[in-house]
Amino acid sequence: MQLPDAPWLHDLSLRRVIDALRTDGQSPRIVGGAVRDALLGIEVADVDIATPLVPKEVIRRLEAAHVKAVPTGIDHGTITAVADGHTFEVTTLRRDVSTDGRRAAVEFATDWIEDAARRDFTINALYADPDSREIFDYFDGLTDLKAHHVRFIGNADQRIAEDHLRILRLFRFHARFGQGAIDADAVRAASTHANKLMALSRERIADELRKLLSVANPAPAVQAMIDNGIFATFLPEIISDAGSKLAKLIEREQLSASKASVSRRLSAILPVDAAIVEKVAARLKLSNRLRTDLMHLATNAKSDQSARQLAYAIGPENARDLVLLNSEEQNWREELASLQDWEVPELPVKGGDLIAKGLRAGPVVAKTLQAIERQWVAETFPAEPRVREIADQLVAGALRDDKKA
Missing domain, CATH: 3.30.460.10 (Beta Polymerase, domain 2)
Known part of the structure; x- marks a missing residue:
């Protein structure tokens, strides 16, 4: 050949x-x-x-x-x-x-x-x-x-004894190249020796995990790893139905032509708990960027804000990830579409504008500006005329409070 x-x-x-x-x-x-x-x-x-x-x-x-x-x-x-x-x-x-x-x-x-x-x-x-x-x-x-069969050369136990990272490589290579069930002897050996992953550096394990989550559809392989105790030594926090949750996410990614995201997919298989996410990120020595993204997704997972409001708070990419991860079935497409070609706006009122309206420079300006911003975001970023109305109302209230003081 x-x-x-x-x-x-x-x-x-x-x-x-x-x-x-x-x-x-x-x-x-x-x-x-x-x-x-x-x-x-x-x-x-x-x-x-x-x-x-x-x-x-x-x-x-x-x-x-x-x-x-x-x-x-x-x-x-x-x-x-x-x-x-x-x-x-x-x-x-x-x-x-x-x-x-x-x-x-x-x-x-x-x-x-x-x-x-x-x-x-x-x-x-x-x-x-x-x-x-x-x-x-x-x-x-x-x-x-x-x-499309991923098989160890010779004795599977011996191959794993030579390099414990091959346990994780088995599932990654099957996710990328395999079809059907994973080689039975390979899975048996991987499950038998899973505790040996403890001997590997967290960086090597994290690198393999990132590569696995980057393939087109890692969901079946991830579930097979759960079922065979592979995650127990380095990611015991993984949710029991990670495979099905990941599969649902990947379906949405495909329908929306969204590129695979390690932070989004890792979030899908972890509990919605910022403390747990921080613990996992520290254990696996994840990059600062990945850790920050994971924390954004964990802390805002249960937010009732719109996609655009989330994008203003944590950035468009993280907002997009949250829509794909958590939005209800009937409106996730609409929420995702609302971010298409939308640029995060800038609050059209500055501190100097409030001083010009009569506020004294100092903490009251910052406090009032924050209140204006909160109202502006809550109303989903109305145009400048409405922002001026909000500013006038809140400045008037601040001035009344100042006189009473």
Whole structure:
């Protein structure tokens, strides 16, 4: 079988790297995701290259070809080649010497089958000759790819023992590439070893969770993770019906052509409780931006304000997320439409206007301005003439109160 021809295979920067690594006896091969995605008809984003050359020789050859070589993971055989602004990971064939579930000690090898055997899933252990486009498949990955079946290479327990993160990768890869039920042996092994996720850094777990929630439809995989106790060690707060709630959200996203949002989808599977959300964000060491968005969604989830009022308070994107998450079935489309092409307005009255109306500069101006803003928002942002009426009424009241004082 051959890799389908495509423009990316003829990219001049890729060809520079390939030519630099070519030997008399053997060419480097494209490996992993690029091969898998090309066969599935998915746009190839990143190209990884495997070679029997040891890292020092890889660096020597790249530099001789005027290609920048960055030793990003040289201890594990990985060099990043930078050609014409494009990056390619070049990795020497390897075999595992020892693993502890978090990192592996490796030896460099010359056997392609040994290198393939240490990878996680059969669909990720496909290699292709960059010239002939011939595909090399040592563990029946082509059959699994055709069946949309995500299966560990060899013994599932051993693969997970080598790298505990593969538990989460199983569900993410099934959500993205799989169809039907998840591989039974893989799920059994993942469930059996789920407590080993405690050994991983929170950052690695959070990164996998973000990737899972970013696929087109992670709902069935998320529910399978709940059912098999995968979340217990790092996200015990997840709601029991997260799969169905996420499915409902994704249906609305699709109907409204809304892009996937990690904060929106993560909010869907957590309790509506700001304290819990803050606890989860701290545990997973989420970014400040993601944490802020999650808190906005949690604290305003039960608000009775309109979409536009929410947009004024917490921004249009967060308001849009709340509509998709919480609006009633009969009016969510209308609420979402109200945000389309709507620009958040600015209160047309300033402190100086109130002073000109007779208020003394100081706290009373700020207090009255806040009262005007509250009324303006409550009336859903009426035009300036109405705002002036509101201002006149509240300034008159403030002046009366000032005289009484």
